[in-house]
Structures are given as C-alpha cells and as structure tokens.
Amino acid sequence: xxxxxxxxxxxxxxxxxxxxxxxxxxxxxxxxxxxxxxxxxxxxxxxxxxxxxxxxxxxxxxxxxxxxxxxxxxxxxxxxxxxxxxxxxxxxxxxxxxxxxxxxxxxxxxxxxxxxxxxxxxxxxxxxxxxxxxxxxxxxxxxxxxxxxxxxxxxxxxxxxxxxxxxxxxxxxxxxxxxxxxxxxxxxxxxxxxxxxxxxxxxxxxxxxxxxxxxxxxxxxxxxxxxxxxxxxxxxxxxxxxxxxxxxxxxxxxxxxxxxxxx
Numbered sequence: 001x002x003x004x005x006x007x008x009x010x011x012x013x014x015x016x017x018x019x020x021x022x023x024x025x026x027x028x029x030x031x032x033x034x035x036x037x038x039x040x041x042x043x044x045x046x047x048x049x050x051x052x053x054x055x056x057x058x059x060x061x062x063x064x065x066x067x068x069x070x071x072x073x074x075x076x077x078x079x080x081x082x083x084x085x086x087x088x089x090x091x092x093x094x095x096x097x098x099x100x101x102x103x104x105x106x107x108x109x110x111x112x113x114x115x116x117x118x119x120x121x122x123x124x125x126x127x128x129x130x131x132x133x134x135x136x137x138x139x140x141x142x143x144x145x146x147x148x149x150x151x152x153x154x155x156x157x158x159x160x161x162x163x164x165x166x167x168x169x170x171x172x173x174x175x176x177x178x179x180x181x182x183x184x185x186x187x188x189x190x191x192x193x194x195x196x197x198x199x200x201x202x203x204x205x206x207x208x209x210x211x212x213x214x215x216x217x218x219x220x221x222x223x224x225x226x227x228x229x230x231x232x233x234x235x236x237x238x239x240x241x242x243x244x245x246x247x248x249x250x251x252x253x254x255x256x257x258x259x260x261x262x263x
Contacts, residue, residue, distance in 0.1 A: 003072020004200040010067070011060045018056045022049045062116055062145070064190060065152045066109035068200060073102060076204045080156045083208045090212065091161050101159070108155060108165045112148050119144045146183030147172065149190070153183075153207035154215060161216055171215045182210055 026048045033041050069076055084090030123141045127133040151165075151172055158168050172179045186203055190196040 003075055004068050004197040006071055007064060007068040008194075008197050011064060015053075015056060015060060019053055022052050026052060058120070061191065062120075063109075063113060064196060065149055065200075066113065069152060069156065069204075070102065070105055070109065073105060076156050077160070079201060079204055080160065080208045083205050084157070084212065087209070087212060090157070104159065105155065108159075109152065111165060112151055116145065116148045142184055142187055143180055145187045146180050146185075147176075148183075149187055150179040150183035150207070150210075153186075153203055154211045156204060157208040157211040158215060163216075168215075175214060178210065178214060182206065 023045075026045050030045060030048065033044055036044070081090070120141070123137050123144070126137045129137075151169060154168065154172070155165075163171075186199065189199050
C-alpha cells in the first residue's frame with residue numbers, strides 16, 4: 001500500500017496548495033471584475049474558484065491510478081507475478097530495463113488520460129442538455145471512467161506479455177461488460193481517498209486475474225463476434241472475478257509486509 005499512500009500524500013498536498021491559492025489565481029485571471037460591485041464580483045469569482053478546485057479534484061481522480069502504478073511499478077509488478085504464480089505461472093516478461101518499462105507505462109498513461117479527458121469534455125458539454133444531462137450523462141461518465149480505469153489496471157499484466165496499448169484497448173472493447181463490471185465499482189471506490197489506498201493492491205490483483213483469464217490469450221474474437229454465448233461467459237466471469245478480487249484484497253493485505261508488497 002506504500003505507493004498508493006505516497007500518491008495520496010502528493011495529491012493531498014497539491015490540492016491543499018490549489019485550495020490555498022485558488023482565490024488569488026482567479027483574481028489575477030479576472031482583472032476585468034476588479035471594478036464590479038457586490039454581489040456580482042463575489043458571485044463570479046466564487047463560481048470560478050469552485051470550478052477551478054473541482055477541475056483539480058477531477059484531474060486528481062482521473063490520474064491517481066496512473067501515477068500510483070508509475071510510482072509503485074516494481075511493487076505492483078511483483079504483486080502481479082505472485083498472483084500469476086499462485087494461479088499456475090505466467091510469462092517471464094519482456095527483456096527490457098526498468099527505465100524502458102517506466103517510459104512506456106508513462107506514455108500509455110498519457111494516451112489513456114488524453115482519451116479520458118476528451119470524453120470528459122464531450123460529456124461536460126452534454127451535461128447542459130436538460131434531463132439527459134442530469135440523468136444519462138453522469139451514468140455514461142462513470143462507464144467511461146470505469147473502462148479506462150480497467151485499461152490502466154490491466155496494463156501491468158498485459159504489458160508483461162508484450163501487448164501494446166492499442167491492442168489492449170481493442171481486447172477490452174471486445175469484453176465491454178466485463179471491463180465495465182470490473183472498472184465502474186472501482187471508480188466509485190476510488191472516489192474515497194483512503195479506500196483507494198486500501199483497494200489498490202486488490203485492484204491490481206483482480207486486474208491480473210482478469211487479464212490472465214480473459215484478455216491475454218485472445219486472437220481477435222470479441223463480444224461482437226461470438227454472439228450470446230460469450231456474453232454469458234462474461235457475466236459469469238464478472239461474478240467470479242468479484243469473488244476473486246475480494247480474495248485478492250485479503251491476500252494482498254496479508255502479504256503487505258512480505259516480498260510482494262514491502263512496507
């Protein structure tokens with residue numbers, strides 16, 4: 001849990017600085033409002049302060065997983081290897097240096113962040129549509145965040161198998177219900193900072209199981225190509241994966257002082 005705790009401390013410090021300086025930053029960015037009378041100056045600048053802090057908080061939620069995986073790359077690699085060993089072994093991984101893996105991981109995380117932000121802008125615009133913006137758009141937003149969170153978490157086991165980001169996203173799209181069933185509940189959990197710290201090892205372990213069982217051995221077939229049978233298999237695996245992830249949380253917690261997760 002050390003990498004997630006380090007990321008939490010960094011984000012908490014950054015948000016504290018943002019909250020402390022937000023008023024000054026907004027006042028500096030809106031000199032045209034200096035001569036406005038009450039209540040318009042306070043109303044406009046107060047709204048902008050809230051929007052600025054909300055944007056910072058949203059960015060923190062979106063990037064927390066990517067930064068935690070980057071900071072704790074050796075720890076989560078070790079955890080994923082231990083999970084694979086318990087399940088019967090896995091690939092040795094590509095013969096690359098740690099720095100190469102960090103650069104590739106950072107690049108892939110930036111690509112995922114770009115797509116997440118792009119969807120976020122579109123959904124933000126759709127939020128102004130009456131009724132739909134207050135009902136369907138938030139639900140779609142959680143689904144989008146869940147999908148890309150699943151992409152982040154499965155990057156650890158799939159990158160070890162030499163599968164590039166584009167192919168990883170294609171395989172996740174081929175198992176949409178599986179990806180959403182795994183990612184959306186984690187998005188809701190990760191909205192709670194301390195819960196995110198506790199859940200991160202179990203999330204990586206569960207993602208390793210999901211990648212191993214359903215994503216690693218694909219050769220191009222997906223939900224669209226195999227009809228209703230695969231949908232039933234995906235539903236079954238979501239149920240099994242939930243139970244496995246729960247067991248993984250307990251296992252990773254018990255191992256938090258061992259080889260996989262030194263504290």
